[in-house]
Amino acid sequence: EVQLVQSGAEVKKPGESLRISCKGSGYSFTSYWISWVRQMPGKGLEWMGRIDPSDSYTSYSPSFQGHVTISADKSISTAYLQWSTLKASDTAMYYCARHASSGSSHFDYWGQGTLFTVSS
Amino acid sequence: SYELTQPPSVSVSPGHTASITCSGDDLGYKYACWYQQKPGQSPVLVISQDTKRPSGIPERFSGSNSGNTATLTISGTQAMDEADYYCQAWDSNTAKVAFGGGTKLTVL
Numbered sequence: 527e528v529q530l531v532q533s534g535a536e537v538k539k540p541g542e543s544l545r546i547s548c549k550g551s552g553y554s555f556t557s558y559w560i561s562w563v564r565q566m567p568g569k570g571l572e573w574m575g576r577i578d579p580s581d582s583y584t585s586y587s588p589s590f591q592g593h594v595t596i597s598a599d600k601s602i603s604t605a606y607l608q609w610s611t612l613k614a615s616d617t618a619m620y621y622c623a624r625h626a627s628s629g630s631s632h633f634d635y636w637g638q639g640t641l642f643t644v645s646s
Numbered sequence: 647s648y649e650l651t652q653p654p655s656v657s658v659s660p661g662h663t664a665s666i667t668c669s670g671d672d673l674g675y676k677y678a679c680w681y682q683q684k685p686g687q688s689p690v691l692v693i694s695q696d697t698k699r700p701s702g703i704p705e706r707f708s709g710s711n712s713g714n715t716a717t718l719t720i721s722g723t724q725a726m727d728e729a730d731y732y733c734q735a736w737d738s739n740t741a742k743v744a745f746g747g748g749t750k751l752t753v754l
Contacts, residue, residue, distance in 0.1 A: 561743060571732050573743040585741060588647060621688060631736030632679040636688040
């Protein structure tokens with residue numbers, strides 16, 4: 527069974543750093559791209575960027591380029607999303623999602639989401 | 647960046663047909679897909695590649711894509727279909743994903 531299991535909820539202060547994770551299981555992790563998607567409270571889905579776990583090639587939405595870093599450790603089938611300096615506006619639910627195939631545009635499996643709050 | 651536009655809300659009576667549109671420049675030349683998201687849950691793919699229904703998705707869900715508009719159609723809408731629906735496409739020019747703003751489907 528394909529699963530994407532994300533790390534748990536976090537509460538952070540502005541200016542702190544954070545890394546959240548997404549562990550894939552039940553499939554060949556390096557054969558499928560992983561994307562990260564933000565959903566701010568009461569708002570829609572926003573694509574942040576993606577990674578090809580086979581070679582760690584990344585592509586970012588212009589809206590998030592330079593503010594977050596996407597990485598992966600294929601030895602443990604885990605993708606990461608990290609911030610070096612958090613802002614209150616980063617408060618949101620974050621989902622990882624698997625592309626149906628490398629190069630495919632749609633997502634066939636989603637993680638359960640990681641909610642984090644940035645507040646002083 | 648590539649923009650997709652959806653109506654904020656659509657209402658439908660139980661048993662009737664709901665249509666949710668998604669508009670974008672030359673969208674018909676790209677693959678469109680649709681996700682359903684219920685409160686407190688992760689999105690679920692209901693239509694891929696314009697018209698394909700993933701395993702486990704009821705036959706009442708169908709999709710089309712032509713010109714500048716993709717459409718998700720739910721025939722014989724049930725109360726359980728009440729949810730937010732998002733369209734998504736791949737901007738081949740930039741190799742980036744685009745989401746529509748989402749449509750809240752109300753079944754009343």
